[in-house]
Amino acid sequence: MTTLGELAKLIRSKNAGPFNLTFDIMFGEEETYRRVIGSGAITKETFGRIYNIPEEKILLVHHDAARAIKISIPRPFFSADLGDSDCYGGQQFGPLVDMEIPEP
Amino acid sequence: MAEIRVLSPCGVIGSGFPESSFERGLSLRPHVIACDGGSTDMGPASLGAGTPHFSRSATKRDLRLMLLGRERLGVPLIIGSCGTGGGSAGLNWMKEICLEIAREENLRFRLGLVESEQDKSYLKKRFREGRIKPLDPAPEIDEKVIDRSAHIVGMMGDEPITEALNEGAEVVLTGRASDTSIFACVPTRLGAGRGIAWHAAKILECGAACAVTRKRPDGVFAWIRDDHFAVEPLDPEMRCSPQSVASHTLYENADPFHITEPGGVLDTTSSTYAAESDRAVIVRGSEYHLADTYTVKLEGAELAGYQSVIIGGVRDPYIIRQLDSWLAGMREGFASRAREIFPDRSGVPEYELVIRVFGRDAVMGPLEPRADEVPHEVGILFEVTAGDQETARTLASTLSHFAVHYPIPEWSGLISGLAFPFAPAELDKGPVYRFNMNHVVLPDNPCEMFPIECREVAG
Numbered sequence: 001m002t003t004l005g006e007l008a009k010l011i012r013s014k015n016a017g018p019f020n021l022t023f024d025i026m027f028g029e030e031e032t033y034r035r036v037i038g039s040g041a042i043t044k045e046t047f048g049r050i051y052n053i054p055e056e057k058i059l060l061v062h063h064d065a066a067r068a069i070k071i072s073i074p075r076p077f078f079s080a081d082l083g084d085s086d087c088y089g090g091q092q093f094g095p096l097v098d099m100e101i102p103e104p
Numbered sequence: 105m106a107e108i109r110v111l112s113p114c115g116v117i118g119s120g121f122p123e124s125s126f127e128r129g130l131s132l133r134p135h136v137i138a139c140d141g142g143s144t145d146m147g148p149a150s151l152g153a154g155t156p157h158f159s160r161s162a163t164k165r166d167l168r169l170m171l172l173g174r175e176r177l178g179v180p181l182i183i184g185s186c187g188t189g190g191g192s193a194g195l196n197w198m199k200e201i202c203l204e205i206a207r208e209e210n211l212r213f214r215l216g217l218v219e220s221e222q223d224k225s226y227l228k229k230r231f232r233e234g235r236i237k238p239l240d241p242a243p244e245i246d247e248k249v250i251d252r253s254a255h256i257v258g259m260m261g262d263e264p265i266t267e268a269l270n271e272g273a274e275v276v277l278t279g280r281a282s283d284t285s286i287f288a289c290v291p292t293r294l295g296a297g298r299g300i301a302w303h304a305a306k307i308l309e310c311g312a313a314c315a316v317t318r319k320r321p322d323g324v325f326a327w328i329r330d331d332h333f334a335v336e337p338l339d340p341e342m343r344c345s346p347q348s349v350a351s352h353t354l355y356e357n358a359d360p361f362h363i364t365e366p367g368g369v370l371d372t373t374s375s376t377y378a379a380e381s382d383r384a385v386i387v388r389g390s391e392y393h394l395a396d397t398y399t400v401k402l403e404g405a406e407l408a409g410y411q412s413v414i415i416g417g418v419r420d421p422y423i424i425r426q427l428d429s430w431l432a433g434m435r436e437g438f439a440s441r442a443r444e445i446f447p448d449r450s451g452v453p454e455y456e457l458v459i460r461v462f463g464r465d466a467v468m469g470p471l472e473p474r475a476d477e478v479p480h481e482v483g484i485l486f487e488v489t490a491g492d493q494e495t496a497r498t499l500a501s502t503l504s505h506f507a508v509h510y511p512i513p514e515w516s517g518l519i520s521g522l523a524f525p526f527a528p529a530e531l532d533k534g535p536v537y538r539f540n541m542n543h544v545v546l547p548d549n550p551c552e553m554f555p556i557e558c559r560e561v562a563g
Contacts (some may be wrong), residue, residue, distance in 0.1 A: 016202045016358040018144050018539045019241050024354045051471045063360050065377050067351035072358035074241045076470045079148030081467070081538045082408055083458050091467050095474070096302060 118158025142185025152405035152537030154193030190280025216273025375526030412500035
């Protein structure tokens with residue numbers, strides 16, 4: 001088993017405005033990008049299970065030119081509102097790093 | 105169409121850039137120099153309190169170089185979203201810095217100021233007309249929300265900036281503007297295709313963030329031509345690759361293929377990215393679809409209260425294994441104690457207590473999948489928010505004493521269950537704000553929400 005963190009060039013999260021969070025999973029090589037997509041490990045369903053978000057709230061796109069998988073969700077709290085813990089949204093990607101990607 | 109060149113000295117004014125990079129940018133003879141000055145990234149405090157994120161001296165250093173560079177070439181300089189939040193306070197702050205530099209350097213130019221702070225009676229009128237619409241997700245708003253906002257800005261498109269340029273402005277300082285508008289306005293005014301101009305603007309707006317590796321805040325340069333644009337970092341040791349440029353449309357956008365602007369949507373679905381050299385990238389095929397209805401996004405911030413916070417740590421394994429019930433009991437007991445110390449107030453003093461457990465789920469809150477794992481130590485952040493600072497402080501100093509000795513059944517006798525790294529344990533945070541709208545206005549025209557003032561600056 002290989003983890004997503006080992007395969008990706010960059011995994012990051014960030015605000016997309018104060019009301020949404022977006023996750024970018026970017027790959028250096030076309031082959032790795034295709035392998036991860038082909039594995040079916042990163043889908044709305046798997047992401048929703050990890051983050052406890054219903055699938056209909058998840059936007060997931062494959063950006064071939066950037067060799068990236070991009071996922072966007074509404075924030076559980078608006079940025080810097082009482083109760084929010086991550087003003088920039090920069091540390092929400094942690095659980096993705098350890099995701100296991102099956103061997104091709 | 106002749107080639108149009110755009111210089112972006114850095115992603116945000118005040119973050120700095122090497123003078124050597126800026127000089128290189130000037131040597132490439134740009135038609136415009138533009139730089140963003142704001143964001144909602146740092147939260148609602150800048151808009152709410154009207155205080156900029158970057159310091160005056162750092163901002164002045166960057167603006168001086170840009171004003172002198174502009175003077176040498178005789179091209180427009182545009183600074184967007186002044187003072188981080190883009191309200192009147194931020195625009196005024198940047199104007200004062202700009203005038204001070206002009207005096208020191210004996211500069212003469214026509215200055216355009218474009219306001220974006222919104223008049224509340226105008227917004228309430230548009231609200232009553234049904235011409236304020238929610239985006240998704242959006243908090244509920246009504247006229248009371250508009251009234252209690254500390255500040256509300258509209259995010260301008262390119263049109264008010266273009267209007268200031270048409271009135272002869274050579275330096276344009278704006279309130280809140282879309283990051284892309286400040287880069288797209290001159291190219292579109294000079295006849296560039298919308299798709300190419302707006303896509304170039306999207307790449308330019310963060311400075312060297314589109315490079316493969318950004319060593320430090322720095323600039324980029326774009327050449328906008330008939331059916332494509334080329335982009336290259338100004339530092340010769342940095343480079344753009346097709347992937348790094350394509351990736352930049354991902355940054356801070358929910359949907360990387362459709363980027364909404366006030367007057368339309370930048371569509372990068374068919375964009376192609378190719379290397380022009382080992383450092384420059386050419387982008388083709390981007391489209392811009394004009395919107396049926398022109399929309400101006402609102403950003404509003406209101407006072408959420410005044411805060412005092414306490415930082416503490418727990419290492420006792422018995423407390424940690426029952427942390428939630430310990431904290432719940434503490435919260436309940438503290439509520440009774442709070443009623444005792446404000447006997448003159450009928451009922452409970454109004455406050456909000458947020459407790460975060462670092463080491464468990466403080467960073468991700470409800471998104472954390474591993475919140476049930478028991479760590480060996482935790483950090484606890486208590487945040488008391490009340491209507492005024494004195495109440496928040498009073499409650500926090502009561503809470504720190506109450507919390508440190510709050511018992512667990514396993515131990516008999518008085519415990520001290522929290523390690524405080526600071527004395528006193530309580531820190532006053534001052535006023536805190538919240539974003540209170542994610543809505544758009546449907547104006548009669550793109551400029552009606554953004555008053556423009558032009559004046560001559562003579563040394």
